[in-house]
Amino acid sequence: xxxxxxxxxxxxxxxxxxxxxxxFDNEHLLTDAGYEVVATVDNLDDARAVIEAEKLxxxxxxxKLSGDGDGTGVARIARKKGVPVLFVTAHEIGDGEGLGIxxxxxxxxxxxxxxxxxxxxxxxxxxxxxxxxxxxxxxERA
Numbered sequence: 001x002x003x004x005x006x007x008x009x010x011x012x013x014x015x016x017x018x019x020x021x022x023x024f025d026n027e028h029l030l031t032d033a034g035y036e037v038v039a040t041v042d043n044l045d046d047a048r049a050v051i052e053a054e055k056l057x058x059x060x061x062x063x064k065l066s067g068d069g070d071g072t073g074v075a076r077i078a079r080k081k082g083v084p085v086l087f088v089t090a091h092e093i094g095d096g097e098g099l100g101i102x103x104x105x106x107x108x109x110x111x112x113x114x115x116x117x118x119x120x121x122x123x124x125x126x127x128x129x130x131x132x133x134x135x136x137x138x139x140e141r142a
Contacts, residue, residue, distance in 0.1 A: 044069025
């Protein structure tokens with residue numbers, strides 16, 4: 001720890017997004033911000049394969065996905081592996097609140113996404129973020 005800065009707990013991220021432009025933007029932003037995007041997928045089956053095969057620190061998932069399944073299915077799989085989930089969506093999350101660590105409402109800016117990840121990292125370290133970025137809702141411990 002240098003000058004009071006803590007290491008990130010969130011380093012390796014899976015992006016689950018069915019809109020190609022949003023997926024590309026998220027992947028580019030996360031990489032530029034120093035995160036490792038382990039994979040970017042658009043459906044439940046591919047998300048399951050990555051979650052089961054890789055060590056992940058966070059899953060970012062939309063609610064609406066290609067094919068069968070949705071973001072809550074991704075969250076259920078991630079939960080079994082102990083991986084926190086942030087829903088990033090413009091849709092209702094239904095019972096997702098009990099499955100994820102929070103929800104970031106679309107559309108959001110790059111600055112808001114970076115701020116949301118910083119707030120999540122603080123939360124996972126047991127420190128409450130002083131101020132949440134707009135559009136981010138954190139849930140009680142899932």
